[in-house]
Amino acid sequence: MYSTHNKHLFDLESLNIKLYKSMNVVDDKTIVKEYFNSTGFDRWRRIYGNGEVNTVQLDIRKGHQKTVDTVLSWLKSDENLSEISICDAGCGVGSLSIPLAQAGAKVYASDISEKMVEEGKERAKEILGNADNPTFAVQDLEALSGNYHTVVCLDVLIHYPQEKASEMISHLCSTATERIILSFAPKTFALTILKKIGSFFPGPSKTTRAYQHREADIVDFLQKNGFNIQRQAMTRTRFYFSRILEATRK
Numbered sequence: 001m002y003s004t005h006n007k008h009l010f011d012l013e014s015l016n017i018k019l020y021k022s023m024n025v026v027d028d029k030t031i032v033k034e035y036f037n038s039t040g041f042d043r044w045r046r047i048y049g050n051g052e053v054n055t056v057q058l059d060i061r062k063g064h065q066k067t068v069d070t071v072l073s074w075l076k077s078d079e080n081l082s083e084i085s086i087c088d089a090g091c092g093v094g095s096l097s098i099p100l101a102q103a104g105a106k107v108y109a110s111d112i113s114e115k116m117v118e119e120g121k122e123r124a125k126e127i128l129g130n131a132d133n134p135t136f137a138v139q140d141l142e143a144l145s146g147n148y149h150t151v152v153c154l155d156v157l158i159h160y161p162q163e164k165a166s167e168m169i170s171h172l173c174s175t176a177t178e179r180i181i182l183s184f185a186p187k188t189f190a191l192t193i194l195k196k197i198g199s200f201f202p203g204p205s206k207t208t209r210a211y212q213h214r215e216a217d218i219v220d221f222l223q224k225n226g227f228n229i230q231r232q233a234m235t236r237t238r239f240y241f242s243r244i245l246e247a248t249r250k
């Protein structure tokens with residue numbers, strides 16, 4: 001009797017969740033956070049590491065590394081790294097933050113996923129010893145406060161639809177005193193590439209949860225927030241593509 005009662009409750013609960021999902025009450029951010037604390041964490045920690053991975057993952061690893069290297073080379077070429085503060089919003093496992101700190105910048109690394117942050121801390125400790133740079137924090141990028149000379153946000157916007165992405169860009173701009181660097185999946189490239197990465201995203205619609213953005217829209221948002229494009233690059237491998245923009249305050 002008791003268990004039947006419980007079962008009904010359970011059914012009601014799953015019905016509610018379905019209803020919430022269809023009403024879009026469970027928002028993208030909740031889904032993304034959950035993903036990067038579970039299956040996404042395992043997957044991306046491996047892709048962003050040096051261990052053995054499959055061919056598609058290896059291709060993505062190489063593509064992502066190119067994006068990181070491009071940003072590192074831009075920042076280093078200005079020869080002022082030791083004088084500036086950098087916020088790495090959605091830092092993942094520290095793929096950019098760690099080499100940036102190594103190169104002398106003061107880095108504030110944060111991510112919405114505590115698992116990614118934990119892994120980032122461990123990697124930093126392994127590579128840099130017990131240094132307090134970068135500092136790591138579990139934080140939604142929309143809750144970031146303070147001011148940084150440069151705000152970087154790599155391969156994060158792909159997880160959010162246009163409207164959310166524009167809100168995020170506005171917030172990131174408000175915390176950057178001089179410069180913002182971000183990457184996104186441009187709409188001009190065939191989505192089929194991402195669709196091939198079968199388990200890129202969780203849930204029944206795992207192949208549709210990668211959002212592409214129109215470059216014109218992103219540039220527009222940056223300009224509306226007082227920034228002008230300076231440098232740009234495109235990373236493209238077989239299964240990975242990412243447009244990188246650097247913009248500075250007008």
Ligand code: SAH
Pocket residue numbers: 029032033036044048089090091092093094095096110111112113116139140141142153154155156159
């Ligand atoms: N920028 C890193 C990681 C990219 S993976 C790199 O290029 O190596 C995307 C990361 O964005 C994940 O770690 C995920 O947890 C994080 N993320 C997604 N939404 C976020 C949000 N709203 N605030 C902060 N981090 C977020």
